[in-house]
Every structure is written in C-alpha cells, then in structure tokens.
Amino acid sequence: MYTVQNVLDALDQITGGRLVKGPFDTASGRNPFVVSKSSSIPGKAIVETPGLVFGDPAWPASRVGMVMTLTESSIELARALEIDVIIAHHPIADGANSGGVPLKSYLGLYGIAAIELHEAFHGLHPGIPFLHGHKAFRVEVAYGGVPGNILFVGVPLEGMTVLGDILDRLARFMGYREEDEMLKAEKRVRGCDTIVETSAASGARILLGTRTSPIGTVIHIFPHTGFSSAHLEKAKSEHPEAATVLASISRVPPTHELVGRAEALGMNFVVGNSHAVEIYENWMPLSYALRDLLPGIEYYLLRERVSAIPLQAAGNADIRGYAQEMATRFLLKRR
Numbered sequence: 001m002y003t004v005q006n007v008l009d010a011l012d013q014i015t016g017g018r019l020v021k022g023p024f025d026t027a028s029g030r031n032p033f034v035v036s037k038s039s040s041i042p043g044k045a046i047v048e049t050p051g052l053v054f055g056d057p058a059w060p061a062s063r064v065g066m067v068m069t070l071t072e073s074s075i076e077l078a079r080a081l082e083i084d085v086i087i088a089h090h091p092i093a094d095g096a097n098s099g100g101v102p103l104k105s106y107l108g109l110y111g112i113a114a115i116e117l118h119e120a121f122h123g124l125h126p127g128i129p130f131l132h133g134h135k136a137f138r139v140e141v142a143y144g145g146v147p148g149n150i151l152f153v154g155v156p157l158e159g160m161t162v163l164g165d166i167l168d169r170l171a172r173f174m175g176y177r178e179e180d181e182m183l184k185a186e187k188r189v190r191g192c193d194t195i196v197e198t199s200a201a202s203g204a205r206i207l208l209g210t211r212t213s214p215i216g217t218v219i220h221i222f223p224h225t226g227f228s229s230a231h232l233e234k235a236k237s238e239h240p241e242a243a244t245v246l247a248s249i250s251r252v253p254p255t256h257e258l259v260g261r262a263e264a265l266g267m268n269f270v271v272g273n274s275h276a277v278e279i280y281e282n283w284m285p286l287s288y289a290l291r292d293l294l295p296g297i298e299y300y301l302l303r304e305r306v307s308a309i310p311l312q313a314a315g316n317a318d319i320r321g322y323a324q325e326m327a328t329r330f331l332l333k334r335r
C-alpha cells in the first residue's frame with residue numbers, strides 16, 4: 001500500500017530534488033522553485049510550492065488523478081472515482097481552485113490530497129520541441145534576463161522539411177481528427193451547429209509562409225512568458241540562419257507585433273500547440289514516469305474539454321425556462 005509520501009518521493013526523484021521539503025524551504029528562499037506569481041492585483045498573488053499543498057503524507061495513495069488546473073469539476077470527478085491524490089500542474093490557490101471554498105473544507109470532506117508541481121517540472125524533458133518536430137540545441141529559461149522567458153533554438157528532426165510537416169505532425173500527435181469527431185458528435189447531440197471547442201478552435205496554423213516553405217532553424221517561443229519583439233530581434237541576430245518562428249502554449253493573432261517583426265525579418269511564423277493540450281505534452285510523460293516508479297497505483301488523466309455554445313442554444317427547454325423565470329422574477333425585480 002502506497003502513501004502520499006511515496007508519491008512525493010517519486011516526484012522528488014523525477015525532478016532531481018526540486019520539491020519543498022518543509023517550512024524552512026519556503027521561508028529560506030533556498031528553493032528556487034518556490035516562486036511568487038503576481039500581476040500586482042491585491043490579494044491575487046500565488047506562491048508556487050512544488051509538493052504537498054493539502055492532505056497528509058501518511059494518507060493512502062491508491063488512485064492518482066493527473067490534472068492541469070484544479071477545478072470543482074476535477075474535484076467532483078476525483079471523488080466519484082475514489083481518487084486519493086490529485087497532482088495538478090498549475091499552482092493551487094486556496095478558495096479559488098476549490099470551487100470558491102477553502103481547500104480544507106472541500107478536499108478535507110472528500111479525503112483527497114493535492115500536490116502541485118509547476119515550474120519545478122518545466123525543462124525536465126525535451127518533449128515540446130520534439131512534438132513540434134525539432135531538436136533544440138539551445139535552451140534558455142530566462143531569455144533577455146526575464147525569469148521564465150523560455151527560448152528554444154532548434155533544427156528540424158529528420159523527415160521534417162516544410163511548414164506543412166509541422167502541422168501534420170501536431171495533427172497526428174494531438175489527435176486532431178478525433179477531436180473533430182468529438183465536436184461533430186457534440187454538435188449533433190446538442191442540436192447546435194455553432195458549438196466551438198478549444199482543441200478544434202486552437203489547432204496549429206501558419207501565420208507567415210506556406211505549407212511548402214522550408215522550416216530551417218527554428219526559434220521556438222512562448223509569448224505568455226514575456227517574449228517580446230525585441231527578444232525576437234536579438235535571437236535572430238544570434239542565429240541569422242533561423243527561418244521559422246514557432247509560438248506555442250500561448251497564441252498570437254496574425255496582427256500581433258511579434259508576427260510583424262518576424263515578417264520584417266523575413267521569417268515564417270507558425271502557431272503550434274495551445275495550452276489546452278499541455279496535459280498531453282507534460283502530464284502524460286509525468287504520469288508514465290510515476291507509473292514506472294509506483295506501478296501499484298492506478299492513474300487517471302483528468303482531461304478538461306471545454307466547449308462554448310451560444311446562450312440561446314444552451315441547455316434544454318426546461319432549463320432555459322427555469323433560467324428565464326429566475327432572471328425575470330428574482331434577478332431583475334430588484335432593479
């Protein structure tokens with residue numbers, strides 16, 4: 001019988017000792033993976049503490065749920081599946097990731113331990129360049145002196161020659177066809193043709209260049225980590241042979257400054273995988289590593305699938321009637 005401590009030990013082994021080991025680790029500033037994330041909005045900052053966020057190391061761990069971002073839906077599903085440990089990638093905020101109530105009230109009631117592992121996991125494997133079809137020969141984690149600003153410079157893998165190869169490779173690995181079928185089925189079942197779903201809506205695209213443009217050396221950036229057009233200028237001057245800018249996890253629209261700068265530099269621009277598939281990029285490899293270290297545990301991937309439906313088509317006639325009545329009789333009456 002495994003315990004939460006066994007899971008923590010396995011994660012510590014996988015990360016090469018990056019987990020917090022106790023209060024001294026968070027207070028001393030000695031663990032570089034204990035980081036505060038803030039937009040300077042009062043009370044909304046988070047401190048990432050790679051390791052146990054809620055629960056007891058002595059609690060049993062027989063079923064583990066792997067999630068990107070902890071939500072009330074994942075907590076409910078974990079409870080229904082009798083999962084005892086949730087391992088979330090993105091940091092967990094008390095009262096926010098637990099359905100607006102304190103973690104101890106919700107996870108405590110369900111007896112579920114929660115572990116977070118974010119920046120401490122990044123950079124442990126070369127999977128993201130691999131999925132996009134290149135091999136990074138240069139990896140920066142604080143490009144231009146900006147912590148977390150990641151830059152990969154890579155060369156195409158064998159068999160990867162033109163931009164169309166990048167799109168086809170991502171379509172294969174990320175299962176575009178299957179996602180498309182899921183969306184078609186959803187549209188049919190719900191009787192609504194205008195449903196939009198994240199994976200289908202945020203697939204890889206070429207913004208500059210064509211399917212037949214040669215890939216060449218790749219500058220792989222993550223715009224949400226702070227990569228600016230000045231950084232692009234600098235990277236291109238360091239690697240003049242670079243022909244393609246590849247942006248992934250976060251996207252940029254064709255009108256974005258970075259795209260304009262790439263065009264001025266005579267480069268191609270491709271947007272690759274979105275954040276919505278990071279569960280495959282990062283959490284599947286971690287799940288496989290855990291399964292190899294702790295094979296007696298059952299692992300579940302709790303994958304979010306978000307779709308949007310126009311309000312007038314949402315729900316069925318009964319729930320639409322209910323919504324209208326509550327709105328008219330109670331919500332609007334007080335105005």
Ligand SMILES: [Fe+2]
Binds near residue numbers: 089118122278
């Ligand atoms: Fe990540």
Ligand SMILES: [Fe+2]
Binds near residue numbers: 278
């Ligand atoms: Fe992420």
